Every structure is written in structure tokens, then in C-alpha cells.
Amino acid sequence: MTAVRVEKLTKAFGKIVAVDSVSLEVADGQLAILLGPSGCGKSTILRCIAGLAESDAGNIYFDDRLVNDVPTARRKIGFLFQRLALFPHMRVFDNVAFGLRMQRRPKDEIARRVKGALALVQLPGFEDRYPRQLSGGQQQRVALARTIVTDPDILLFDEPLSSLDAKLRDELKTEIRRLHRQTGKTTIYVTHDQGEAFAIADKVYVMHDGRVEQEGTPLDLYASPASPFVAAFIGTNNFIPAVAGPRDPTQAGLIQVDALGHRFPATGAETVREGDPVLLLVRPEDIGVLAAGASGPETNALVGRIAVSTFTGTSTYLEVAVSDQSLKAAVHGPGRFDFIGSVGREVRLHLSRCAVIRAGGGA
């Protein structure tokens, strides 16, 4: 088992700096996610860790071993490629056996381990097929089996699910999480899909323009984004211009914020001082929507008028005009039916879980 440490990794392609002094620390057995939009440098980092790309500066350690100059073949990694890269001229068996043959394992051991790996990804009996005879999901499973069968120290996944449809993606997400629990291997997983990241991650690095914008657990990133970029990239958010008020002396970490003519208690941004311009963040799913006359909590309450109402089946999404702002709110659960075709109706909004970040910059 192996921990991975990346120190100040930098890589440029011509004038474009793809990775700008990024440091990561993935503990032994952890599943870390590099999450970010395309072109943010996340795949480049993974390729550097695998030795498929050469860094311009910085160091990569497996445990305490510096691996900068170790060729890919000797890094003992498993790499799952975005385009799968199954060898089209080899049968499933030979694809999965490839790594074991490179290790010169005895024939019967190879046969046994290939069988075991195919059983693990729930594809027993597919040994004699060619990759082109398999569906997308099956190819994915073969690629996964080929990656894990050699028992590598570290698993590196480069957006392996991005080519699959949503249903299959969900299925394989669970599978990858299950495999990680079973094998306990250090895993670094690159994706641009926040849902995928949250479903499987112990730790997430959000990347933007070649830098790590924020690292933390899925809950950290969701509840206390450190920058407007993270707040916008992870899920949907309302950004409400506000002014910081006094800190709450009784509750550590809470700060009063003035917005929309009200005062809200919010979390986050330790460095914010009273009077600073800030952004108040509220998730649509953290806004309770009540009919105007209904009884409910009086704190953090706002009155507005519904401007847009979209019913998707599982939820109803509203845009509510509150003074000069438009707030997005999501109604899940049985109440969603009450707001179908509700444009123009007056409602009362109840904001819970407000967070605050500096306007225009990081925390």
C-alpha cells in the first residue's frame, strides 16, 4: 500500500501553463478526486503521476520514494483511460492477462487471476470475446479488470465514465466505490462531474486554471466553498451581494451578514471583517418555500414573487424575485406539486445554511 505525494508540480505546454505548482497529498488507501472543468490540468497531473507525461518542475513521491525518473512500466500503477484503450486485436482474456504476462507469471496463475478479476467486475465467461463485441459498459468492466488484476500499488482513473450514459455511469460509480472498499487501494480519480466525485470520494481537490482552488471532503466543498468558482462549480448556488456585519460572540464561526434588507447568520470566511463587501451563498435546496400566508419560522425569512416555475417530475425549480434579486429555489418532496404553474404568486422564503465568501476573491 502506498501514499502519493505531489510537490509543487508544474507543467506547461508551450505558453499555456497546464499545471501551476500543485501539491497533493493522498494517504494510503484514500480515494482522492481531482475535480474541475476541462482544461484545468487535472488529467495532466494524473499523467505525470503515471509517468506518461513529464513535469517541468516539482516532485512526485510514492511513500518516500521519489519517482520522477522511474519509467511508467516500473511504477506499479493501474491506469484506467478515458477511452479505455482496450487492445482491439486481443481477446478479453489476453487483454486482462497482459499485465500478468509482463510480470512473467506462471500460466496457471494467470488463468486463475484473470478469471478472478473478470468475476470481480461481474463479467465471467467473456474471456473469448473481442472488445468490439462488447457493449460500452462491458468494455468498461474489462478495462477495470485489466487495471486491477496486476494488483498495482496505486490506481489512477482518468474520467473513465465520461463516455457512458447516465444510468450505466451510476451503476459503475457504485462498482468503483465497492471495489475501492474491497481492495483498499490508494486511488486518484479525475473527473469533471461533481456528482461522480461526491459519490465516491474521501477527499476532493477542486481544480481551476492549473491550480488547486480548494481541497476537502465533499461536505466541506458543498457547505463552505472557499471561492466563487468553487461555489458555482459545485452544484447550483445563489450569489447575493451583501455586507459583513459583526461576528457572533456566542457561536464561533458564525458571522452576521446584511442582505436584501435582512440580517442573516452565515458560516465561513474567517478573514472577513465587519463592513467588508461579501457574497452570501445559499443553495436552492436550502431555501424553504411557503405560501405567503402560511405559518413558519420568522427568522431568515423573505417575501418574494415567483417569476419562473419549472416542474421536472422529481422537483419543482423556482425563480423568485426578492427586491431587485432573483433567487433560485428547489422544492423537493410532496410540496413540489403545490408550485406547478405558480408564476406571479407571492411566497415566503426561508433561508437556511447560509455561507459567506469575499466578493470577487478567495477566502
Added chain:
Amino acid sequence: MNSVRRARRLGKLAWGVYLGGLITVLWLIFVLLFAHSFFEGVTLEFPPRGLTLANYLQITSQFFPALRMSLLLGLCAGIVNMVLTIPAGYALTRYSFKGQNLLNAFFLAPNMVPAISLALGLLALYSRVGMLDTFWGLTCALAIVTMPYMLRPVLAAFHDLDPSLEEAAWTLGAGRWRAFLVVTLPLIGPGVLAGLLLSFIIGFNEFTIIIFLYGPKNLPASVWLWNMLFMYGITPQFAAAVAVMQLVSFAVLYVLVRVIGRRYLQGVVF
């Protein structure tokens, strides 16, 4: 409704007649010479008389050594080309660098410049280093002429190949050489074979350059035919020799088209 259908059928017929006519004109010359190889006589006569295989038997002793020389030259030129071209194709598709397009154009240029300039250049060079009338001298000359025909399908094959396949082999513990031999080479195989066969045909039939560089010890079939023509004119024996060369060429072309498919011949023979 009916008239539309009739017009469409007439249109199809017109295209058929046009293409049929075109192909007939193109092939008439080949077919005429081919047909004459089966008739008696000392010159081409019309109408032909006396069906026979004697023409073929008469040329065996002189023509076959020349034919063998051409087959060997074509094959060796193809192999030399293959060894030189695969690494070139790899570098040209895997790496991007300044002046890449220009380099690409240069590699594909040899069959776009006048053949005579290449021939005279080689003649000047070979006469100095003593490579005139040598087997390897001719092989190298043919390798130069046929390189574009090799490089084009090889480049296409590399271009079609997902680079992550080779990378996958590395991550599974294969060294660079091993990965190339076990994964990359089999997958570019059809392109390489297409290039090999194309090089072979071009090298086998080449005349313009080799006429300057050949000698009595190394006499290829195309030059042998030329010499025959000068001495005896167009005879049924000459026709028989030409027919044999045509058959070899068509056989290779058939393999190319049927076995390898058109993907790797794009822009070369199609």
C-alpha cells in the same frame, strides 16, 4: 410517377455506358498486347493467327532472370522502406514540433519532382562511389522513389491508432520496445502491409530512374523489355513478357484492394 422512375433508370444506364466506355478505352491497350502474346508470328499481326503458348516458352531463359531481379528489387526496396518509414511515421504522428508540416511535405515529395532530376543526381553520386550496376544501389534508388507510397499508408495507420493503447501497455508493465512490438506494430500492420505492397509494385515496374543506374550484372525486367524493343520491335514474345509483368502487378493490386481495404490506399491509388 412512372416517368420519373423511367428517367431515373435512363440516367443510371447513361452512367453505366459512360463508365463502361471509359474503362474500355483505358484497358484496350493492355488487352490488345495481352491477347497478342497468345498468337504466333514474328511481329504483331492483324488478324492474329495460330493460338500458342510458344511465346511464353521462348522468353523463359532470358526474361526470367530479369523478372527475378525485378521481384527481388521490389521486395528489398519495400523492406528497406518499411524499416526506415515506421520510425519516421511514429515520430511524425506522435510528436508535434516546429516545421512538422514542411517535413511531412518533404517526405512525400520524391514522386512529385521530375524523376529525371532524381535519376541524374543518383547517377552522379553512384558513379563516384561505385554503386552503378550494384544490387543495393538499385535497391536504394527504388527505396527513395517508393518512400512516399510507403509513408502515406503508414502515416494513416499511425494516425488512426489511439496513443493511449501504447500508454496502456506501459502502465501494465511493458517497456517501450515490448509495447511497440506487441501492441503498436500489430495494430499498424495493415497500413504497413499496404505500404509494402505499394512499394513493391512501384519498385517492380520502375523504369525511368533505373535505366540510368542499371548494368549488365543487374538487369531488371522493365529495362530488359526496353532493350528487347530496341533490338526486335514489338513482337509476340515482347507481348508475353509484358503480360507476365502485368499479371504480377494485378495480383498484388488485387491483394491490396481485397485484403487490406481502401482505408490505407486513400490518395495513393484511389
